[in-house]
Amino acid sequence: MEIPALAWQGLVILAVFGITLLIATYSTYAERVVAAFLQDRVGPDRAGPYGLLQPLADAVKLFTKEEFFPAGSSRGLFIFGPCLAMTTALMASAVIPFGNTILLGDGTAIRLQAIEVNIGMLYVFGVVSLGVYGLMIGGWASNNKFSLLGAVRAAAQAVSYELAMGMALIALLMVTGTLSLREIALQQYNGLWNIVYQPLGFIIFIVCAFAETNRTPFDLPECETELVGGYHTEYSSMKMGLYLFAEYINVFVASAVMSTLYFGGFSFPGEHLLYNTLTSSQGELFAHNAVTILGTVVLFAKIFFFIFFFMWVRWTLPRFRYDQLMRLGWTMLFPIAILNILLTGAFILLFGNKEAKLDTTKQPAPTEIRAVARK
Amino acid sequence: MATNDALTATGHIHHEAAQQQRGVMVTKTEDFGQDLTTLNLGPTHPATHGIFQNILQMDGEKIISGVPTIGYIHRAFEKIAERRPFYQITPLTDRMNYCSSPINNMGWHMTVEKLLGIEVPKRAQYIRVIMMELARIADHLVCNGILGVDTGAFSGFLYLFEERENIYEIYEEVCGSRLTTNMGRVGGMERDLSPVALEKLRTWLKRFPAVMREFQNLFDRNRIFMDRTINVGPISAERALNYGFTGPNLRAAGVDYDVRVMNPYSSYQDFDFEIPVGTNGDTYDRYLVRNEEIWQSLRIINQALENLPEGPYHADAPHYYLPPKQEVYRNMEALIYHFKIIMGEIDAPAGEVYHSVEGGNGELGFYLISDGGRTPYRLHFRRPCYIYYQAYPEMVVGSTLSDAIITLSSMNVIAGELDA
Numbered sequence: 113m114e115i116p117a118l119a120w121q122g123l124v125i126l127a128v129f130g131i132t133l134l135i136a137t138y139s140t141y142a143e144r145v146v147a148a149f150l151q152d153r154v155g156p157d158r159a160g161p162y163g164l165l166q167p168l169a170d171a172v173k174l175f176t177k178e179e180f181f182p183a184g185s186s187r188g189l190f191i192f193g194p195c196l197a198m199t200t201a202l203m204a205s206a207v208i209p210f211g212n213t214i215l216l217g218d219g220t221a222i223r224l225q226a227i228e229v230n231i232g233m234l235y236v237f238g239v240v241s242l243g244v245y246g247l248m249i250g251g252w253a254s255n256n257k258f259s260l261l262g263a264v265r266a267a268a269q270a271v272s273y274e275l276a277m278g279m280a281l282i283a284l285l286m287v288t289g290t291l292s293l294r295e296i297a298l299q300q301y302n303g304l305w306n307i308v309y310q311p312l313g314f315i316i317f318i319v320c321a322f323a324e325t326n327r328t329p330f331d332l333p334e335c336e337t338e339l340v341g342g343y344h345t346e347y348s349s350m351k352m353g354l355y356l357f358a359e360y361i362n363v364f365v366a367s368a369v370m371s372t373l374y375f376g377g378f379s380f381p382g383e384h385l386l387y388n389t390l391t392s393s394q395g396e397l398f399a400h401n402a403v404t405i406l407g408t409v410v411l412f413a414k415i416f417f418f419i420f421f422f423m424w425v426r427w428t429l430p431r432f433r434y435d436q437l438m439r440l441g442w443t444m445l446f447p448i449a450i451l452n453i454l455l456t457g458a459f460i461l462l463f464g465n466k467e468a469k470l471d472t473t474k475q476p477a478p479t480e481i482r483a484v485a486r487k
Numbered sequence: 488m489a490t491n492d493a494l495t496a497t498g499h500i501h502h503e504a505a506q507q508q509r510g511v512m513v514t515k516t517e518d519f520g521q522d523l524t525t526l527n528l529g530p531t532h533p534a535t536h537g538i539f540q541n542i543l544q545m546d547g548e549k550i551i552s553g554v555p556t557i558g559y560i561h562r563a564f565e566k567i568a569e570r571r572p573f574y575q576i577t578p579l580t581d582r583m584n585y586c587s588s589p590i591n592n593m594g595w596h597m598t599v600e601k602l603l604g605i606e607v608p609k610r611a612q613y614i615r616v617i618m619m620e621l622a623r624i625a626d627h628l629v630c631n632g633i634l635g636v637d638t639g640a641f642s643g644f645l646y647l648f649e650e651r652e653n654i655y656e657i658y659e660e661v662c663g664s665r666l667t668t669n670m671g672r673v674g675g676m677e678r679d680l681s682p683v684a685l686e687k688l689r690t691w692l693k694r695f696p697a698v699m700r701e702f703q704n705l706f707d708r709n710r711i712f713m714d715r716t717i718n719v720g721p722i723s724a725e726r727a728l729n730y731g732f733t734g735p736n737l738r739a740a741g742v743d744y745d746v747r748v749m750n751p752y753s754s755y756q757d758f759d760f761e762i763p764v765g766t767n768g769d770t771y772d773r774y775l776v777r778n779e780e781i782w783q784s785l786r787i788i789n790q791a792l793e794n795l796p797e798g799p800y801h802a803d804a805p806h807y808y809l810p811p812k813q814e815v816y817r818n819m820e821a822l823i824y825h826f827k828i829i830m831g832e833i834d835a836p837a838g839e840v841y842h843s844v845e846g847g848n849g850e851l852g853f854y855l856i857s858d859g860g861r862t863p864y865r866l867h868f869r870r871p872c873y874i875y876y877q878a879y880p881e882m883v884v885g886s887t888l889s890d891a892i893i894t895l896s897s898m899n900v901i902a903g904e905l906d907a
Contacts, residue, residue: 151645257526261548328639329711337534337637338892430712431639433889434548
């Protein structure tokens with residue numbers, strides 16, 4: 113039976129969606145295991161082997177809890193808040209390239225990416241900033257002062273740190289010359305990872321990523337010891353679950369974006385050697401697919417490392433105070449990000465950017481372009 | 488936003504009325520009552536560590552004024568004590584500062600001994616010192632651990648809590664219980680330190696310093712932690728003295744007042760230790776002072792253990808000290824004493840005594856008036872937390888909500904002791 117390429121792509125979309133949800137689910141488990149590991153505890157070990165069914169038990173618990181609406185809350189918005197947070201979080205993973213292409217025998221190339229848009233980076237940025245509306249709406253609709261404070265904090269924090277994050281990305285954009293996440297990943301196939309060109313930018317980016325995902329040390333919108341639960345103080349049941357889920361999906365997306373932008377995405381050292389060896393022994397098709405699959409595995413390894421890093425930091429560092437957070441954002445990160453742009457500009461003037469380099473040195477083109485040429 | 492405005496308005500009226508009742512100073516701003524929010528911090532809030540309320544007037548995140556409310560877990564201990572024989576008052580003291588109940592127990596026992604004129608043998612005094620210093624360490628561990636939690640770093644707290652757990656196991660070996668210890672008796676200890684208790688104590692003394700150093704490495708020079716705590720919730724030495732601060736909170740402000748040195752009890756004069764003092768009286772100083780006191784307490788425990796004298800572990804005061812159970816079965820005198828003590832039929836001499844000990848978070852005083860009966864005529868506990876909490880609004884006005892939270896936890900205000 114002939115399966116059209118579009119259907120294949122649909123399968124990829126489903127897979128990306130499923131994997132994102134699965135990873136978010138198991139992030140809750142991982143968070144507990146990592147926390148237990150860092151705190152000399154046992155952690156979840158009751159539900160299933162090694163407590164692996166714990167997320168399932170949590171989900172059942174959340175679904176069966178009472179749907180609670182606080183007095184004086186606006187019901188529509190109260191439901192809309194967590195939905196928006198969840199939706200935007202899920203949307204962001206659509207443009208992340210999880211691997212190169214899989215070639216079928218008839219020359220069809222399937223991209224391991226839900227949608228390829230040439231403004232992928234901007235898209236992620238836009239969708240993620242929409243997510244803060246979910247927190248704001250939820251916090252406002254709760255009719256609770258702690259929730260409102262949390263919502264206000266979330267809004268101010270997101271706006272402040274998106275700016276520095278954007279500036280860090282502009283510097284990266286100058287290096288790569290493209291906004292497409294896929295192209296950025298493919299560029300790093302042939303050469304050094306972007307972290308080498310943008311170390312300062314990466315540091316700014318990762319700090320801002322922590323702020324954007326509301327993780328310690330920037331978890332002010334929901335910090336338990338001050339605001340009880342912050343914007344989700346009044347939430348219970350799966351509405352609460354959606355907020356928690358959204359946070360973990362955001363962590364996953366942030367990790368994926370960081371891996372793609374700065375750490376080579378699905379590329380890994382020695383891929384060309386492997387490709388050439390396999391081509392000579394097993395043929396081009398097999399070699400290409402094997403390298404692609406291995407690349408995907410490597411990308412997930414990188415993502416998991418960053419997720420672990422998020423958790424590691426969370427269970428180690430204290431959190432900032434609100435004014436200190438703002439000071440860090442506006443008087444430290446923002447100027448440094450601008451400085452980074454200037455420095456990057458100077459370097460490009462002197463040495464040229466990546467795109468130009470690729471053209472002039474006549475390096476072998478990335479594998480995807482070869483695949484397209486076969487078609 | 489109409490509902491919100493209405494809430495603010497009513498909250499404001501209620502707030503001003505409450506302030507007038509209590510005569511609390513308010514920082515006036517030009518737009519007071521216009522854009523302010525009333526925030527009820529407590530009685531149930533994850534960071535208040537007990538049940539007390541603060542009605543805060545907030546300008547955004549900034550605190551304009553605060554009105555503390557106390558009494559949510561007032562159990563009328565002083566009144567209850569008036570109807571109880573002396574030995575039955577010990578369990579009441581457990582439930583004041585429950586983070587360091589052995590100190591409360593011993594303090595109460597020493598007060599009664601003072602009234603009765605009982606001289607406690609050296610060994611009992613040394614064992615008391617060991618237990619009290621263990622309790623002080625446990626108290627400071629909780630306080631500094633919780634400070635970490637309230638600033639957002641959870642792990643250090645659990646590292647310390649494991650050690651507190653070990654301290655509780657030593658308690659368990661010494662007196663049979665863990666949190667509300669009811670440890671010791673009027674006249675000494677109820678039993679000698681068992682070999683198991685000594686073994687556990689020695690193991691703990693070997694193991695604990697590494698954990699403590701790890702905790703300090705995590706926090707002491709942590710940039711975020713320092714930013715969060717330095718100059719947060721400060722109080723000057725003068726204001727602190729005016730309020731009647733004692734303990735680590737006063738020492739953090741730079742006054743080297745320590746009951747153990749100023750008015751030694753239970754042979755504290757035998758030990759060589761230092762009193763750490765801070766300079767600013769802010770949260771960071773309080774944190775550092777507590778950490779250093781833990782090290783000094785370790786020094787005291789080591790000295791006491793090394794020089795632990797031989798001899799009886801309780802005073803020879805058959806009227807007040809329960810005879811051993813074996814004696815009760817065989818000996819008529821013992822049986823009579825046992826009966827009279829248990830039934831609370833021992834009359835105490837009339838008199839007035841005040842005794843204070845250096846509690847986990849300040850000078851814990853017992854003012855006991857006896858009219859010659861079997862129960863106190865009047866008993867007053869000088870509870871340091873009660874005094875600290877009076878200064879709380881002054882310390883947090885003008886700071887942010889986050890600062891208010893960690894100021895409270897760094898003062899180690901414990902609701903059980905605050906309300907008693």
